[in-house]
Amino acid sequence: MYQPAEDSFLICDAVAKLKNLNNKKILEMGSGSGVIAEALINNHVDEKNLTLVDINLEAIKNLKQKFPKSKVVRSDLFKKIHGKFDLIIFNPPYLPTDKKEDKESKLATAGGKIGSEIINRFLKQANTYLEKNGKIILLTSSLTKRIDWQDYEKKILEEKKIFFEELVVWELTKY
Incomplete structure (x- = not known):
């Protein structure tokens, strides 16, 4: 678990x-520890309106316990959504795969x-x-190469330079 x-x-x-998230249906992909779900709840999102998704069984057990509603x-x-x-x-996991990384760690970090x-x-x-009029919030790194943005319109919400990379949080909407 990441x-x-x-x-x-x-x-x-x-x-x-x-803004205005209180009655919105929200899906968080790759929920992991639940830190983003907690931020949503702190921003007046009703826990019942959250769908939390992860591939890691340990993360799923943790999320069910932390967010019972x-x-x-x-x-x-999206296979089971x-x-x-x-x-x-x-x-998302966005780093290029490192052959030396263990399987559990790769699931969380390797894209x-x-x-x-x-x-x-x-x-x-x-x-x-x-x-219709839905939005995606997606994080990327300057280390991630060749992203296919499909037909999404992009807007930067946050960016931060750390160590050897720049992180960007995008808001995506369809044209």
Whole structure:
């Protein structure tokens, strides 16, 4: 399970600034420890309106315990997701795969050979699950190469330079 770090906190900063979320249906992909879900609840989101998704069984057990009123789903991206959402949030694994990294750690941090494979799968599928006028909040890194933005209009919500990379939180909408 991914432990919160600078990227998680940057998304939390962006989420804290979002307005009118109280009656919105929200999906958080890759919920991990639940730190972003907590930021949403602190921003007046009703826990019942949250769908929390992760591929990691340990994360799922933790999320069910921490957020008993939320829908918690173990899924590889959208495979087991039904319905549409007003907001989809994703702090994806975005680093290029490191062959020395253990399997558990790779699930949380590695986005594929060049870092964008999981992001590109997500972007290709996400529009199907967005309500009309829905939005996506997505974090990327300057280390992630060749992101296929599909037909999304992009707006930067937050950015931060840390160590050897720049993190950006994007708001995406369909044209």
